[in-house]
Amino acid sequence: QSALTQPASVSGSPGQSITIPCTGTSSDVGGYNYVSWYQQYPGKAPKLLIYEVSHRPSGVSNRFSGSKSGNTAYLTISGLQAEDEADYFCNSHASSDTLVVFGGGTTLTVL
Amino acid sequence: QVQLQQSGPGQVKPSQTLSLTCAISGDSVSSNSAAWNWMRQSPSRGLEWLGRTYYRSKWYSDYAVSVKTRITINPDTSKNQFSLQLNSVTPEDTAVYYCASWRVQSEAFDIWGQGTMVTVSS
Numbered sequence: 259q260s261a262l263t264q265p266a267s268v269s270g271s272p273g274q275s276i277t278i279p280c281t282g283t284s285s286d287v288g289g290y291n292y293v294s295w296y297q298q299y300p301g302k303a304p305k306l307l308i309y310e311v312s313h314r315p316s317g318v319s320n321r322f323s324g325s326k327s328g329n330t331a332y333l334t335i336s337g338l339q340a341e342d343e344a345d346y347f348c349n350s351h352a353s354s355d356t357l358v359v360f361g362g363g364t365t366l367t368v369l
Numbered sequence: 370q371v372q373l374q375q376s377g378p379g380q381v382k383p384s385q386t387l388s389l390t391c392a393i394s395g396d397s398v399s400s401n402s403a404a405w406n407w408m409r410q411s412p413s414r415g416l417e418w419l420g421r422t423y424y425r426s427k428w429y430s431d432y433a434v435s436v437k438t439r440i441t442i443n444p445d446t447s448k449n450q451f452s453l454q455l456n457s458v459t460p461e462d463t464a465v466y467y468c469a470s471w472r473v474q475s476e477a478f479d480i481w482g483q484g485t486m487v488t489v490s491s
């Protein structure tokens with residue numbers, strides 16, 4: 259069982275917006291602004307989409323945005339495109355012995 | 370541009386040692402602003418961080434509690450790479466293993482290796 263909770267799946271139609279929540283605790287998501295999000299296609303390595311809650315690396319589309327409220331972080335994808343169909347994982351720094359935690363992943367289906 | 374290239378066997382027998390290597394190009398394993406990590410991913414366990422090594426005037430290593438008694442991650446400065454050794458493997462260690470770099474500037478895993486499917490089976 260993953261330390262951070264994500265819905266197993268979400269879906270949306272092209273052009274719509276979707277939001278994926280990532281829920282943790284005050285010892286990880288709520289305690290640090292070090293939440294990152296990754297996109298993964300089947301058989302491929304994850305790719306960094308968002309770091310430090312809301313920052314995009316160079317080259318990542320501005321259709322991807324991140325935010326946080328309390329112990330929950332959010333990834334929003336606007337203007338859904340077929341190419342956005344993938345798995346999405348959240349990650350957070352964590353305190354004490356844990357150090358690094360991931361969410362269980364969310365499969366996005368573009369209808 | 371930083372790239373990570375993984376190498377190592379795809380099958381290991383139960384009770385033996387899993388060994389993988391991650392070669393770094395475009396950066397240095399001795400960088401003061403990076404840490405070098407191993408993760409694994411399986412349907413049953415999801416994406417799991419295993420540990421890291423990094424240099425801050427001296428070498429450090431941190432490991433996940435779940436594998437702490439069985440794991441070693443070592444840097445190799447002569448070859449600019451780092452390695453994973455996981456001892457006493459069982460079928461539960463079957464997974465895709467990834468190496469990844471973590472940056473101080475972003476506090477995130479910015480570059481990933483291509484992944485290695487490792488099956489623990491006799």
